[in-house]
Amino acid sequence: MALILQTKENIGGSEKLYRDALVADGTLLLVDFSNRGTLHGYSVAKGFPVRDLARESSEVLGIKNSTRFNYEDSTHLSEGLGLWCGDWGSSGYNDGDPYGVDFGKDLMEYIVANKEHEFLITVWVRVPSLTGFSGGRVIASMGDVGGSGINLNITNQGIPNLFFGGIEGRFATIDPTTDVLQRSIHYRGTSNTMRNFTNGEFGRETLTNPNFEGDYSNLVLGRNTGNPSVYMYRILVEDLTVSGRVADTVVKDDWDYNNGTGKYGYMEKRPFIDQA
Numbered sequence: 001m002a003l004i005l006q007t008k009e010n011i012g013g014s015e016k017l018y019r020d021a022l023v024a025d026g027t028l029l030l031v032d033f034s035n036r037g038t039l040h041g042y043s044v045a046k047g048f049p050v051r052d053l054a055r056e057s058s059e060v061l062g063i064k065n066s067t068r069f070n071y072e073d074s075t076h077l078s079e080g081l082g083l084w085c086g087d088w089g090s091s092g093y094n095d096g097d098p099y100g101v102d103f104g105k106d107l108m109e110y111i112v113a114n115k116e117h118e119f120l121i122t123v124w125v126r127v128p129s130l131t132g133f134s135g136g137r138v139i140a141s142m143g144d145v146g147g148s149g150i151n152l153n154i155t156n157q158g159i160p161n162l163f164f165g166g167i168e169g170r171f172a173t174i175d176p177t178t179d180v181l182q183r184s185i186h187y188r189g190t191s192n193t194m195r196n197f198t199n200g201e202f203g204r205e206t207l208t209n210p211n212f213e214g215d216y217s218n219l220v221l222g223r224n225t226g227n228p229s230v231y232m233y234r235i236l237v238e239d240l241t242v243s244g245r246v247a248d249t250v251v252k253d254d255w256d257y258n259n260g261t262g263k264y265g266y267m268e269k270r271p272f273i274d275q276a
Helices: 055-061 106-113 247-259
Strands: 027-032 067-070 100-102 119-126 136-142 148-154 160-164 181-187 195-198 201-205 220-222 231-239
Touching: 027 055, 027 106, 106 148, 119 148, 119 160, 119 247, 136 231, 160 181, 181 247, 195 247, 231 247
Parallel strands: none
Antiparallel strands: 027 231, 067 100, 100 220, 119 181, 119 231, 136 148, 136 220, 148 160, 181 195, 195 201
């Protein structure tokens, strides 16, 4: 006996069926550790795969992000299905075989080659406690000339700051909390300032323009400058010039999708919204 399921809604708003509602043509990377498409059986065992939910769109653009876990000590998923970044290992960053999740250089090479496109970078992160807290870079691709390409840094006060093109996103200062936080940067080319968003809402623009010069290291979620005491949930990178979407809309849709609000009010919220 065969079971056939039919849906009238196309995920992603097109005829293609994607692995996440926020994926579209032009999505360069999307990983969500609460989605079975990213992790095999929710396993974070060393050597187990970490898959790009946007691979149908990213690989067409020459970007291969799917990779595997590598660490010296340990990691785990929280009850809310967040990836713990506090125990990757004791040795320093090794560009050849870094601890954590190494996405390679394809994504950064694409951004540099298309640096006058518009890009959107969104991360979901939680600092669960400041007791025994350790800060540092959670996500990074560092340049040999112009500083960071993409950099999510957690300050010693537990504040997540997102950088792109060597420039900090100029996010408003927040009090450290145990709540999950969505941070987004809207890059509009090297001739324009960038815009930032927090929890689905526009904040402000940067004072200076970003820039991309030289070569960049692999994009790594892991031990870049230490073992930050944070949980990572979701990473989204999109070429808005290719997708034709508006940054404000994508950020709000991503917020609504994960919270089960707005046009996604018929869905349950993601497990990491209410618990670490």
